[in-house]
Amino acid sequence: MRVTGEVKFQGEIFSFTRIYSLFFYIFLPGILLLASCTKVNEFTIGENFIESRTRLQIIDTFRVDLSTVLLDSVITSGTRTGLAGEYGDDIFGSVECNSFFDLAFSTFDGLDQGAVYDSAAFIFPYSGYFYGDTTSLMSLDLYQLTEQIVPNTDGKLYNTSSFDHAAFPLGSLQFYPAPGSPADSAIIIPVNSFGEELFTLIRNKDERVSTQEAFEDFLKGFVLSSTSDDNNAVIGFIADKDHTLLRFYYHIDKEIPEYNSVTLTINETNHQFNSVRTDFSNTPLKDLGPDQRLLKENETNGMVFVQGMTELMAKVQFPTIQDLFMAPRWEILKAQLVFEPVRNSDEMFKLPQKLYLFGTDRENRINPNSLLRDSEGLALLPEFVYDEIFHTDTRYTFEITPFINGELADRYFDYEHGLLIGLEQSTSSVSANLANFISSSLDRLLIEDRNPHVKLRIYYLTY
Amino acid sequence: MKKFIKIKALIATLVLLPGLNAVAQTTSSPYSVFGLGYLEGNSLGPLKAMGGTGIAFPSDRSVNLLNPASYSGIDSLISIFELGLFGKYTNFRSNTENQSLVNANMKYVVMGFRITPWLSTSFGFAPYSSIGYNINTTEFIEGSNQLYPKKFEGEGGVNQVFLGAAVKLIPNLSLGVNASYLFGNITHTESSQIYYYSLQDVTYLSNITFNYGLNYRFSLKNTYYSLGLIYSSPKTLNAEFETTVKTSYNSATFKGRAGDYRIPRHFGAGIAVQREFFRAGADFERSLWKNVDFANPILRTRNSNRYSFGVEIPSLGARRGTGGMIFYRLGAEFRESYMVIDNQPINYKAISFGAGLPLKGFLSIINVSLELGQEGTLKSGLFRENFCTLHLDMSLRNLWFRKKLYQ
Numbered sequence: 001m002r003v004t005g006e007v008k009f010q011g012e013i014f015s016f017t018r019i020y021s022l023f024f025y026i027f028l029p030g031i032l033l034l035a036s037c038t039k040v041n042e043f044t045i046g047e048n049f050i051e052s053r054t055r056l057q058i059i060d061t062f063r064v065d066l067s068t069v070l071l072d073s074v075i076t077s078g079t080r081t082g083l084a085g086e087y088g089d090d091i092f093g094s095v096e097c098n099s100f101f102d103l104a105f106s107t108f109d110g111l112d113q114g115a116v117y118d119s120a121a122f123i124f125p126y127s128g129y130f131y132g133d134t135t136s137l138m139s140l141d142l143y144q145l146t147e148q149i150v151p152n153t154d155g156k157l158y159n160t161s162s163f164d165h166a167a168f169p170l171g172s173l174q175f176y177p178a179p180g181s182p183a184d185s186a187i188i189i190p191v192n193s194f195g196e197e198l199f200t201l202i203r204n205k206d207e208r209v210s211t212q213e214a215f216e217d218f219l220k221g222f223v224l225s226s227t228s229d230d231n232n233a234v235i236g237f238i239a240d241k242d243h244t245l246l247r248f249y250y251h252i253d254k255e256i257p258e259y260n261s262v263t264l265t266i267n268e269t270n271h272q273f274n275s276v277r278t279d280f281s282n283t284p285l286k287d288l289g290p291d292q293r294l295l296k297e298n299e300t301n302g303m304v305f306v307q308g309m310t311e312l313m314a315k316v317q318f319p320t321i322q323d324l325f326m327a328p329r330w331e332i333l334k335a336q337l338v339f340e341p342v343r344n345s346d347e348m349f350k351l352p353q354k355l356y357l358f359g360t361d362r363e364n365r366i367n368p369n370s371l372l373r374d375s376e377g378l379a380l381l382p383e384f385v386y387d388e389i390f391h392t393d394t395r396y397t398f399e400i401t402p403f404i405n406g407e408l409a410d411r412y413f414d415y416e417h418g419l420l421i422g423l424e425q426s427t428s429s430v431s432a433n434l435a436n437f438i439s440s441s442l443d444r445l446l447i448e449d450r451n452p453h454v455k456l457r458i459y460y461l462t463y
Numbered sequence: 464m465k466k467f468i469k470i471k472a473l474i475a476t477l478v479l480l481p482g483l484n485a486v487a488q489t490t491s492s493p494y495s496v497f498g499l500g501y502l503e504g505n506s507l508g509p510l511k512a513m514g515g516t517g518i519a520f521p522s523d524r525s526v527n528l529l530n531p532a533s534y535s536g537i538d539s540l541i542s543i544f545e546l547g548l549f550g551k552y553t554n555f556r557s558n559t560e561n562q563s564l565v566n567a568n569m570k571y572v573v574m575g576f577r578i579t580p581w582l583s584t585s586f587g588f589a590p591y592s593s594i595g596y597n598i599n600t601t602e603f604i605e606g607s608n609q610l611y612p613k614k615f616e617g618e619g620g621v622n623q624v625f626l627g628a629a630v631k632l633i634p635n636l637s638l639g640v641n642a643s644y645l646f647g648n649i650t651h652t653e654s655s656q657i658y659y660y661s662l663q664d665v666t667y668l669s670n671i672t673f674n675y676g677l678n679y680r681f682s683l684k685n686t687y688y689s690l691g692l693i694y695s696s697p698k699t700l701n702a703e704f705e706t707t708v709k710t711s712y713n714s715a716t717f718k719g720r721a722g723d724y725r726i727p728r729h730f731g732a733g734i735a736v737q738r739e740f741f742r743a744g745a746d747f748e749r750s751l752w753k754n755v756d757f758a759n760p761i762l763r764t765r766n767s768n769r770y771s772f773g774v775e776i777p778s779l780g781a782r783r784g785t786g787g788m789i790f791y792r793l794g795a796e797f798r799e800s801y802m803v804i805d806n807q808p809i810n811y812k813a814i815s816f817g818a819g820l821p822l823k824g825f826l827s828i829i830n831v832s833l834e835l836g837q838e839g840t841l842k843s844g845l846f847r848e849n850f851c852t853l854h855l856d857m858s859l860r861n862l863w864f865r866k867k868l869y870q
Contacts, residue, residue: 045555045562045846046493047600049761049804050615054653054662054708057605331710333658405712459604461660463708 120195513773518733531639
């Protein structure tokens with residue numbers, strides 16, 4: 001195909017093959033390259049005569065029905081947080097927490113047979129968490145249980161679980177709690193006589209404490225409980241084997257006595273749990289109980305109640321969202337659930353920043369799958385805006401577009417498919433990534449449905 | 464050898480056709496938002512340097528697509544292969560804004576040759592209309608005082624693949640016809656990044672149109688005079704739309720027959736004089752858009768007119784009359800487009816100049832021209848485009864039918 005012909009034409013030498021070859025191998029690719037460098041403008045010019053075929057609209061006047069729901073029970077075992085004390089007010093009623101645990105088997109290997117017992121105390125390091133008023137005097141009692149802590153068949157223990165304890169406490173403490181103090185501060189309850197008995201048994205390798213089985217049967221368990229109705233706070237402590245301890249102090253008689261200590265640690269299993277007893281009398285929630293698990297907002301002064309371990313959740317339902325179907329062609333681009341706490345309800349109780357949504361049904365059942373998640377599969381959390389100065393713009397905003405779109409997918413919206421707003425909550429079958437949903441707090445939230453109302457705000461496109 | 468070259472030229476044409484189709488966007492102007500978009504017109508190559516004038520010119524050194532009767536002017540020994548490119552700088556100015564952009568693309572590929580002494584033919588690919596715009600706006604979310612950014616984009620256009628023929632009825636009179644298959648798609652998209660949605664509307668268009676031409680030529684005292692007439696009948700394009708709405712959660716598609724995309728009745732006349740290597744011409748064209756309704760409240764249509772004239776002067780001196788002769792060209796054009804936006808007529812005016820440069824030793828010419836012009840108005844909040852377009856036309860002529868003396 002190379003050029004061979006040279007032709008005399010009008011006195012000039014030319015080769016037309018060459019020009020075609022040139023065109024073929026240089027010009028063609030050049031053109032395609034040139035075409036690709038055309039840039040399209042990013043202008044605002046022209047906007048006044050373009051006709052839009054889409055309209056983006058907001059509607060936030062959908063009716064939202066609110067109610068307070070009392071769930072069956074919540075898992076409180078294995079949280080590594082102990083709660084003890086009692087607090088009551090006329091909004092959420094009173095709540096009493098008792099913390100159950102047992103001790104891990106130990107034979108004090110290497111303990112000198114000549115060790116002489118001095119004293120013993122249970123040590124409960126503060127977790128920093130508290131609920132209520134920590135400025136008043138608290139009193140707590142430590143009892144030994146008269147039955148072993150046995151989890152339910154699902155391996156869990158609930159806020160409603162309880163085990164009998166002895167009539168008289170092993171030790172008691174009256175104190176001003178200091179939950180915010182340095183990390184190593186703790187509630188220390190002396191148990192001197194009990195301690196001496198146990199120390200001696202273990203040192204002497206008594207058969208009652210020489211095997212794990214015998215040890216557990218002999219000691220059973222313990223409960224740190226609120227002594228009296230005068231308590232004005234619930235205090236949290238770290239309930240794991242590095243923190244909650246029974247420590248024995250002893251010495252070995254020598255010329256200069258040698259002082260030392262040994263410890264028994266908490267049995268870090270699901271045997272650790274908190275029982276929660278609530279009393280809603282004298283509150284708007286007084287009718288709530290095992291026989292009536294739902295109160296509409298108009299039965300509770302236009303507010304709804306959310307609290308962690310007391311099983312209170314707010315339920316929202318959307319009765320008028322069906323109205324959307326009146327429009328012929330639409331797509332929901334964004335759906336938000338917006339609500340505000342009762343103004344100044346956070347004077348004593350800090351507003352929770354983490355709230356969770358669960359899809360639910362008529363029976364208010366929830367399970368791990370009903371937790372609303374974000375696009376990354378993590379629990380969906382609200383955007384929380386806190387108006388520190390005026391307290392008028394404090395609000396929670398949840399993006400619930402996938403939920404709403406999912407519910408509308410079959411072009412029918414089931415009113416019974418509502419949402420439950422809760423604090424950290426456990427469910428009956430906790431999966432691994434839901435471990436954090438086991439409740440360990442009494443944080444509370446009072447949601448207002450007046451000025452402004454709870455809103456379902458929908459951004460939708462019609463075309 | 465000759466066959467081989469022919470095959471290569473055909474391959475080049477065929478390879479370029481789909482390429483052209485894919486990159487056919489040759490316009491970038493918000494004025495192209497309406498209907499079929501910016502109408503490209505049929506003046507090619509050297510005519511671009513003469514205000515697009517050429518209804519009465521024959522196709523001698525270059526294929527003249529304005530008038531199919533012109534193909535009779537193709538030299539009996541020569542085939543013409545032409546390829547056009549352009550680069551355009553546009554400045555958009557409104558009363559409040561001033562923006563610029565550059566775009567460049569390939570435009571057309573045409574071939575023309577004579578089959579018998581009385582029959583000549585031409586075929587090729589050229590844009591018929593094109594759409595290209597990209598407009599960023601903000602709009603209120605209805606029911607709130609929130610603004611959100613919204614983007615309008617348009618692209619695509621209609622292309623024509625044509626086959627034309629001209630016959631010499633009598634020595635002075637030629638009649639020509641072009642059959643064009645018009646096809647293409649027009650895409651309008653509006654979208655919002657913030658709320659993740661888009662509405663994309665694609666309209667697929669096609670139909671066959673015919674346009675006709677007459678050319679009458681006579682000589683008087685070594686000067687040739689010619690008169691050209693062109694005509695094409697109105698046509699409605701077959702149109703089907705496909706609208707897709709996409710959100711993060713959903714996607715919906717609708718299809719159907721689209722509304723009217725009409726090509727109006729079109730006619731034109733041109734005159735030309737030629738003496739030796741000098742020539743000049745003037746054109747008038749009219750399209751009856753007035754009855755075409757765009758159902759757009761802001762756009763009113765009127766009949767569009769185009770007026771132009773141009774001259775071509777050969778280089779003086781030793782090269783005159785030889786293969787190395789350079790042609791200088793000059794022209795001006797005024798178009799009253801069919802668009803009246805907000806009661807403001809959108810007009811187009813341009814001057815152009817250029818040259819036909821022979822490649823030394825070859826029967827080929829590169830036609831370069833520069834077009835300086837203006838379109839639109841600043842009134843009624845509209846905008847004006849000041850533009851400068853470089854047209855590059857490569858005309859490869861070949862002696863397909865001449866026997867070589869030596870091999």
